Amino acid sequence: MKTFANNFLVRAVLLGMGFGAATIAQAQPEVKIGVIYPLTGAAASSGAEMRDALELAVDIINNGAKSVPQLPFAAGGGLPNLKGAKIKLVFADHQGNPQVGATEAERLITQEKVSAVMGAYFSNVTATASMVAERYKVPFLNAESSSASLTQRGFKWFFRTTPHDDLFVRNQFEFLKDLKAKKGIDVKSIATFNENTLWGNETTKLQAKLVPENGYAMARQIVYPARSTQLTSEVQTLKAAAPTVVMQSSYLGDALLSMKTYKELGFSPDMILANDAGFSDTEFTKTLGKDADYIISREVWALDLAKNNPLIRQVNDLFMSRYKINFTGNSSRTFTGLMVLADAINRAGSTEPEAIRKALTETDIPASKLIMPWKGVKFDADGQNTLGQGILVQIMNGQNNTVWPFDVAAREVVWPMPKWDQRK
Amino acid sequence: MTFDILLQTLASGVLIGLIYALVAIGLTMIFGVMDIVNFAHGEFLMIGMYSSFWMFALFHLDPMLSLPLTALMLFAFGVLLYKLLIVRIVNAPMVSQIFTTFGLMILLRGLAQFFWKPDFRSIENSFVAGSFKLGQVQLGKPQLVAGIGAIVVTGLIYFFLTRTKLGAALEATAADKEAARLMGIDSHRMFALAWGIGAACAGVAGVLLSTFFPIFPEVGATFILIAFVVVNLGGFGSVTGAFWAGILVGVIEVMGGLLLGPEYKLAIVLVLFLGVLMWRPQGLLGKA
Numbered sequence: 001m002k003t004f005a006n007n008f009l010v011r012a013v014l015l016g017m018g019f020g021a022a023t024i025a026q027a028q029p030e031v032k033i034g035v036i037y038p039l040t041g042a043a044a045s046s047g048a049e050m051r052d053a054l055e056l057a058v059d060i061i062n063n064g065a066k067s068v069p070q071l072p073f074a075a076g077g078g079l080p081n082l083k084g085a086k087i088k089l090v091f092a093d094h095q096g097n098p099q100v101g102a103t104e105a106e107r108l109i110t111q112e113k114v115s116a117v118m119g120a121y122f123s124n125v126t127a128t129a130s131m132v133a134e135r136y137k138v139p140f141l142n143a144e145s146s147s148a149s150l151t152q153r154g155f156k157w158f159f160r161t162t163p164h165d166d167l168f169v170r171n172q173f174e175f176l177k178d179l180k181a182k183k184g185i186d187v188k189s190i191a192t193f194n195e196n197t198l199w200g201n202e203t204t205k206l207q208a209k210l211v212p213e214n215g216y217a218m219a220r221q222i223v224y225p226a227r228s229t230q231l232t233s234e235v236q237t238l239k240a241a242a243p244t245v246v247m248q249s250s251y252l253g254d255a256l257l258s259m260k261t262y263k264e265l266g267f268s269p270d271m272i273l274a275n276d277a278g279f280s281d282t283e284f285t286k287t288l289g290k291d292a293d294y295i296i297s298r299e300v301w302a303l304d305l306a307k308n309n310p311l312i313r314q315v316n317d318l319f320m321s322r323y324k325i326n327f328t329g330n331s332s333r334t335f336t337g338l339m340v341l342a343d344a345i346n347r348a349g350s351t352e353p354e355a356i357r358k359a360l361t362e363t364d365i366p367a368s369k370l371i372m373p374w375k376g377v378k379f380d381a382d383g384q385n386t387l388g389q390g391i392l393v394q395i396m397n398g399q400n401n402t403v404w405p406f407d408v409a410a411r412e413v414v415w416p417m418p419k420w421d422q423r424k
Numbered sequence: 425m426t427f428d429i430l431l432q433t434l435a436s437g438v439l440i441g442l443i444y445a446l447v448a449i450g451l452t453m454i455f456g457v458m459d460i461v462n463f464a465h466g467e468f469l470m471i472g473m474y475s476s477f478w479m480f481a482l483f484h485l486d487p488m489l490s491l492p493l494t495a496l497m498l499f500a501f502g503v504l505l506y507k508l509l510i511v512r513i514v515n516a517p518m519v520s521q522i523f524t525t526f527g528l529m530i531l532l533r534g535l536a537q538f539f540w541k542p543d544f545r546s547i548e549n550s551f552v553a554g555s556f557k558l559g560q561v562q563l564g565k566p567q568l569v570a571g572i573g574a575i576v577v578t579g580l581i582y583f584f585l586t587r588t589k590l591g592a593a594l595e596a597t598a599a600d601k602e603a604a605r606l607m608g609i610d611s612h613r614m615f616a617l618a619w620g621i622g623a624a625c626a627g628v629a630g631v632l633l634s635t636f637f638p639i640f641p642e643v644g645a646t647f648i649l650i651a652f653v654v655v656n657l658g659g660f661g662s663v664t665g666a667f668w669a670g671i672l673v674g675v676i677e678v679m680g681g682l683l684l685g686p687e688y689k690l691a692i693v694l695v696l697f698l699g700v701l702m703w704r705p706q707g708l709l710g711k712a
Contacts (some may be wrong), residue, residue: 040534042642044542196687224686229637229646232436233681233689236429256544256638264555264564264636265432287546287638 030088031079031351033341034108036101036119036129039093042227042253045283046121046330047093050144052323053331054089054118057338060318062086068314072343072369079342081349087342090114094125101125105132105140115351116141118337121330123147124198130158138353139344139360143337144330146276147202151384157353159360159379161340162333163388165199165275168298169206171390172247172273173214175296175404182406185415187270189219191243193234193258194275195226195250203249203275219243227253235261249275252283259288263420270416271296280329285398292395294417299393300329302402304410305373312371327371336372340365373408428560433682434675439567441674442574443629447647448654448666449578450625456661457598457618458514463525465651466644467532468623472498472630473639474536477545480634486551488569491631495624502623506616514615529644536641545639552635570632577628578667581621585663594618598661650677653697659710669708 035054038047060068064076078084090112092104101120108114109132116139120126126145133140134155141159142150148166151158179185192207194200204223211218220241224234235258238246246269250258255278262268274297278284285292303326306313315335316327327335340363345351348359365377367387375387392404394413401411451465472494479490505528513524555564585591596604597614605611629647637643654673658665673693681689700708 040537040542040642042640044537044641045544048542222686225690227646228689229650230436230440230678231686232440233433233678234686236433236436236682237686240429252544253638253640256546260636264562264567266555266562283544287544287548289548 029082029085029351031082031085031345032088032090032112032114033338034090034092034105034112034114034117034119036092036094036104036108036117036125037121038096038125039091041096043096043121043251046252046281049282049325049328049331050121050334051091053319053327053335054338056319056322057335057342058087058089061339061342065318067318068311070311070369071315072339073346079346081346082351085351092119094120094122094129096122096125098122098124098128102128102132105129106136109133109136109138114138115345115353116341116356118143118334118341121145122197122199123150123202126150127198130155133157137357139341139357141337141341141360143333143340145199147199148206149198149202151382155383157357157383159383159385161337161377161385161388162300163374163385163390165203165206167388168275168390169203169210169247171298171392171404173210175273175392176216176245177214178404178406179413179415183413183415187216187244189217189241189243190245190247191219191238191241191269192221193238193246193248193250194223195254196223197226199277200226200249207247224254226251228257231258231261232265234258235265235267239265239267244270245273246271247273247275248279250278252278252281255279255281255284256287259291263291266420268417268419272417274298276300276329279395280400282325282328285395289398290423293397293423294394294414296392296394296403296413297400299391299400299402300388301327301332301372302329302391302393302400302410303327304400304402305391305408307410308408309371309373311368315371332371336370336377340377429682430679432561433678435561435563436567437675437678438671439563439571439674440678441671442571443633443670444647444650444654444674445667445670446574446577446629446632447626447651448658448670449581449663450622450629451651452655452658452661452663452666453581453618453625454622455655456663457594458615460510460513460521461525462622463522463648464529464532465622465626466646466648467529467536468498468502468626468644469630469633469647470536470639470641470644471501471532472627473634473637473643474540474545474630475627476631476634477547477639480547480550481545487547487631487635488551491573491628494631495628498627499620499624502619502621503616505623506619510615510619511612533641533644540641542641546637547634547639550635564636566632566635570635573628573632577625578663581625581663590617650693653693655707657697657700657707659707662707662709665707665709 037050061073065074068074078086094101117133118141120129121144123145126142130140134157139157143161146165148164190211194204272295276298279297344359348355367376374389377385378387380386391402393400394403403409403413454462475494476487479485513521552565552569593609594614654669658669677689677693680692
């Protein structure tokens with residue numbers, strides 16, 4: 001009798017535990033987000049920074065962070081509208097290769113069954129990977145690629161939080177106009193010096209239109225093969241064109257090589273207006289030291305913006321305590337991208353791609369909840385965030401200093417750049 | 425287009441061409457002696473660059489001083505690689521050989537990234553930093569030293585191959601493996617020697633490059649492509665061929681870029697290369 005009762009009790013308890021465990025397991029689903037970034041290849045150091053930013057964002061959402069109370073989801077515990085479901089990142093490495101990016105997107109969607117995809121930094125990889133997502137009807141959120149054409153494809157599942165090159169390049173011309181108006185600085189001729197992937201080519205076309213439109217002479221347009229072993233002929237051509245200002249678009253490797261070649265061949269225009277990317281990477285200033293000073297780059301973010309937005313300082317401190325480096329324009333946008341996606345998934349209350357897509361179209365995040373100098377996040381019919389804004393920074397003593405717009409500038413712009421032999 | 429600019433560009437082209445030549449010489453030797461295309465050759469260059477960097481960063485040893493050390497290390501590494509890996513595929517079908525060296529390339533790149541991270545390193549303020557003017561031509565000191573270094577190493581290799589008994593044995597194995605064996609020359613020793621010298625050449629090129637080129641795990645990829653063109657152009661197996669072809673490719677790339685437009689510089693090199701292959705398939709100085 002006792003044995004029977006014992007057996008029955010044990011079995012009942014076990015059964016109860018089984019049901020209980022199943023219910024607990026069901027109350028803790030994961031939200032899988034696929035992320036495609038250059039984890040190896042020439043941009044691997046940029047990719048590593050963006051990976052760090054993603055992991056920080058996910059950690060804040062899943063486990064909370066007391067030091068950033070104003071940030072959405074800082075209470076932790078996963079996504080509230082999905083019963084505390086935690087976000088799980090599934091990483092893929094595109095190696096800087098558009099074909100690999102597309103294949104990885106396919107793998108993430110069909111095999112890993114992610115609910116949404118984020119990526120990919122390089123505009124050309126974002127183009128192919130998002131095409132795959134569009135085909136499979138999975139939301140693709142792009143936080144860092146700036147080629148304007150990405151949101152001109154009529155896609156329904158592509159969303160981009162970052163402003164694009166059209167805006168950034170126009171910013172540079174507004175800056176030159178402001179320079180003339182407020183400081184009487186005249187620019188006679190401009191040369192464009194861009195790499196030749198999708199990003200560089202589109203920037204070249206845009207600059208070809210805007211330079212004459214704004215009344216400047218186009219000294220020379222140079223397009224060079226990305227990842228050259230040397231840039232001597234390119235810099236020689238630049239030197240011969242003798243422009244007042246050089247507008248340059250290069251990823252990290254070429255940015256470093258070109259600066260070294262400028263120094264070696266003694267080429268120093270009045271100013272180098274850089275288009276972010278390589279010039280914004282932490283490695284750039286670390287490697288070049290003083291030689292990087294005075295360069296003005298269009299940027300999307302700078303640490304000194306924390307002056308007007310304490311949330312920026314708080315989140316950056318968290319990043320710094322973990323990874324020993326500050327946010328850059330790239331990593332801050334990646335961080336923001338994931339927060340926007342998490343916000344949409346939360347509002348959707350589901351991991352179904354269509355629900356997430358609908359929630360994304362209804363996104364309306366105010367500036368106070370962002371660590372970017374934007375007016376907010378709101379997507380238009382093409383999936384482009386219309387409330388983004390750019391800034392211009394000048395590198396001095398290895399730091400980025402916001403110099404434009406003049407009303408949020410932290411520092412006066414120094415113009416022109418001193419010649420190489422006058423720097424010591 | 426003034427004469428000064430042309431002269432400057434020519435000088436830059438010759439200097440980078442000498443580096444191409446040095447990388448290619450190692451590659452052509454390995455192919456000449458044992459008919460194996462070493463896809464991992466760029467990684468020897470990369471390892472040489474990192475060796476130079478770490479000795480500079482950790483022990484404050486200038487690249488010019490650490491150069492012999494790196495050369496010896498890479499030589500030993502090449503021989504070791506031969507004894508552990510390549511010896512197994514010497515008589516294997518070509519596809520196996522290609523896969524092996526290609527896989528080796530990926531392995532070495534991956535290991536470099538794993539241990540040393542993908543960040544770009546560079547050597548600033550080495551002994552040869554700076555530039556100087558020679559008349560109207562501005563030359564970077566690192567590039568000039570690298571060019572001279574390449575000439576010296578090529579000279580040494582040439583001297584070794586043509587004036588020493590061991591060098592003659594190597595050439596004999598390259599010419600006819602079986603006949604050399606019959607003469608008492610151990611092929612395996614010659615193969616190991618070829619790998620060692622080949623790796624050392626690429627390593628020295630790496631050290632010379634490290635004084636002015638950024639160092640990162642994928643740097644081999646950029647140079648190996650051009651090295652293949654140089655080896656083909658000069659003729660597989662010909663050291664002098666690789667030397668002159670390297671300089672030629674460097675000059676054509678830079679001058680062509682200046683005169684026709686930088687976006688075409690590689691295209692010009694490759695068109696010329698196609699032309700040589702059609703007219704003289706064995707390369708400029710290759711054996712027919």
